Amino acid sequence: xxxxxxxxxxxxxxxxxxxxxVYAFILFLAIMITGCGQTAVSESEREFxxxxxxxxxxxxxxxxxxxxxxxxxxxxxxxxxxxxxGYTFCPDVCPGTLSNLAAVRQELGEDGDNMQVIMISVDxxxxxxxxxxxxxxxxxxxFLGITGSKEEIDAAGEPLGIFYEIHEGSAASxxxxxxxxxxxxIDPEGNARVAYPHDAPRDGIVAxxxxxxxxx
Amino acid sequence: MKRVSLLVxxxxxxxxxxxxxxDSAESGExxxxxxxxxxxxxSDTGSVWVKITNNTGQDDALIGAEMAxxxxxxxxxxxxxxxxxxxxxxxxxxxxxxxxxxxxxxxGGLHIMCxxxxxxxxxxxxxxxxxxxxxxxxxxxxxxxxxxxxxxxDGDSGGMKMDN
Ligand SMILES: [Cu+2]
Numbered sequence: 001x002x003x004x005x006x007x008x009x010x011x012x013x014x015x016x017x018x019x020x021x022v023y024a025f026i027l028f029l030a031i032m033i034t035g036c037g038q039t040a041v042s043e044s045e046r047e048f049x050x051x052x053x054x055x056x057x058x059x060x061x062x063x064x065x066x067x068x069x070x071x072x073x074x075x076x077x078x079x080x081x082x083x084x085x086g087y088t089f090c091p092d093v094c095p096g097t098l099s100n101l102a103a104v105r106q107e108l109g110e111d112g113d114n115m116q117v118i119m120i121s122v123d124x125x126x127x128x129x130x131x132x133x134x135x136x137x138x139x140x141x142x143f144l145g146i147t148g149s150k151e152e153i154d155a156a157g158e159p160l161g162i163f164y165e166i167h168e169g170s171a172a173s174x175x176x177x178x179x180x181x182x183x184x185x186i187d188p189e190g191n192a193r194v195a196y197p198h199d200a201p202r203d204g205i206v207a208x209x210x211x212x213x214x215x216x
Numbered sequence: 217m218k219r220v221s222l223l224v225x226x227x228x229x230x231x232x233x234x235x236x237x238x239d240s241a242e243s244g245e246x247x248x249x250x251x252x253x254x255x256x257x258x259s260d261t262g263s264v265w266v267k268i269t270n271n272t273g274q275d276d277a278l279i280g281a282e283m284a285x286x287x288x289x290x291x292x293x294x295x296x297x298x299x300x301x302x303x304x305x306x307x308x309x310x311x312x313x314x315x316x317x318x319x320x321x322x323x324g325g326l327h328i329m330c331x332x333x334x335x336x337x338x339x340x341x342x343x344x345x346x347x348x349x350x351x352x353x354x355x356x357x358x359x360x361x362x363x364x365x366x367x368x369x370d371g372d373s374g375g376m377k378m379d380n
Contacts (some may be wrong), residue, residue: 091263091330092254092323093294093301096364102363138258138336163300170305172288172331181301198301199324201366208369 046211049204050185050196054105058190059083062156064120064146067133071118071146073156073190080115080209081186082196085153085162086183087123088135093181093198094119095139101183102140107206120156121147122164122179160184160192163173189210219243240277245271247314247330251345253283254323255337257323257331263335264328264345264359269318274351278311278319283348283359287332294325305330313349323364 043052063072073081081102098119105112119136121127124147127135127205132145147153157164157180164179185194185208194208247269255262265281268274279287291311294303311326313319321327328345338344339361346356 014218040283088259088260089261090301090303091261091327092364095254095257095259096323096366098365099365134258138256167302167304170288170290172290173305173329176303178300178302180299181296182299196298197299199366 009153035043048194048208049200050182050194050208052194053192055193056187056193059184059186059192060155060159061190062152063147064152065154066144066146067129071144073118073162073186076116076118077190078188080188080212082115082117082183082184083156083186084117085122085157085161085164086117086119087121087177087179088127088131089123089173089176090179097181097183097198098136098139098143100200100205102143104205104209105140108209111210114213115209117143118155119143119145121145122153122162123177124148124153124159154197160195185209185212188216193208203216227297227302229334235242236309246276246349246355247271248347248355248357250320251357251359252362253337253345254364255285255297255333255343255361256339256363260333262277262330262333263292264330265320265322266328266345266347266357267318267320267322268313268347268358270313270315272352273315273355274350275314275315276349278313278347279309280348281328281351282348283330283343285334286330286339287334290329292327292329296324310350339363 018128059073061072061074063070065071083098084094084213086097088094098117101117105115108115117140119132121132126198127145127147129147130148131142136145137192162180164177165191167176167178169176184192187193193212196205249267249269252265253262254265254305258311264281268278277293280291283289291306291309292303294301296302299315306326311319311321319326341361342358343361344356345359346354
């Protein structure tokens with residue numbers, strides 16, 4: 001079962017959801033043949049509220065800027081991190097995701113202290129760290145909003161297959177940014193585990209997190 | 217049997233009452249329901265969702281909207297392509313509302329886009345929105361300020377369904 005996967009494999013695996021049943025089947029076969037552990041079986045059989053990242057591997061560390069200074073992914077080792085790429089100009093998918101994650105944290109009660117939500121803005125021109133701080137705090141005071149140069153954003157986004165592209169808008173909107181709308185759940189060891197679509201049900205995310213916490 | 221018809225009648229009354237209490241307005245037979253303003257976050261934008269049913273007998277189109285506190289208002293669509301969220305102004309700047317059909321502007325899709333929002337609005341408060349149609353003219357309705365998210369995915373506010 002232990003096989004070294006490149007970052008690119010991870011990206012393809014989580015990006016191309018059409019193949020999810022294929023991955024599940026391969027995993028199933030592998031488990032049948034090797035007869036390996038209990039945890040692997042339940043994880044492959046469990047229905048998550050997002051796309052399960054098969055063969056999770058560490059997300060490379062990155063550093064971006066918040067209103068209070070630099071923030072690195074490695075600062076949150078030991079926590080479940082929800083990483084979301086978006087921008088504040090986005091009227092519903094981005095705030096909807098943050099509002100869902102805020103509800104998840106509330107629902108988890110004390111367990112909510114084990115999670116950290118980080119929004120990375122792919123629109124550093126409009127979303128300064130100060131703009132982001134005010135924005136994410138509206139949803140939950142513990143949420144972090146960070147951004148940086150294109151190179152810094154790409155260093156964080158590329159390993160997760162994040163796509164974003166500026167598209168010319170009207171005189172009023174100026175420009176719009178097309179972007180991957182998924183929230184990634186990164187486990188306490190820094191491995192990407194689940195990629196949630198923007199409309200993932202709140203209670204499903206809560207159940208997933210409870211399940212992960214129970215596995216510890 | 218009697219009990220069943222009584223129950224049906226009761227349900228009918230309840231659903232009619234629910235309709236009357238929702239923010240709807242009728243002009244001719246253009247029915248406007250579920251008007252929601254996603255305007256609570258501290259950002260430069262916001263959106264308005266609304267369900268429009270065209271019972272007028274002739275094709276119409278939503279060509280614009282007006283509300284206070286927005287620098288500009290555009291009609292937008294949003295869609296997903298390979299997990300990528302794409303938002304664009306609608307073609308021709310208008311949303312067709314064909315005769316006999318219901319068009320829903322809702323989260324993750326068509327919306328009235330507020331650009332240059334002056335200030336966030338308080339959750340649960342109301343704001344007037346004027347909808348401009350080619351044929352039906354201008355209809356002013358009251359929108360409830362809501363928070364986006366999966367709780368509101370079906371266009372209901374606070375888990376209260378108004379459309380059934
Ligand atoms: Cu828009």
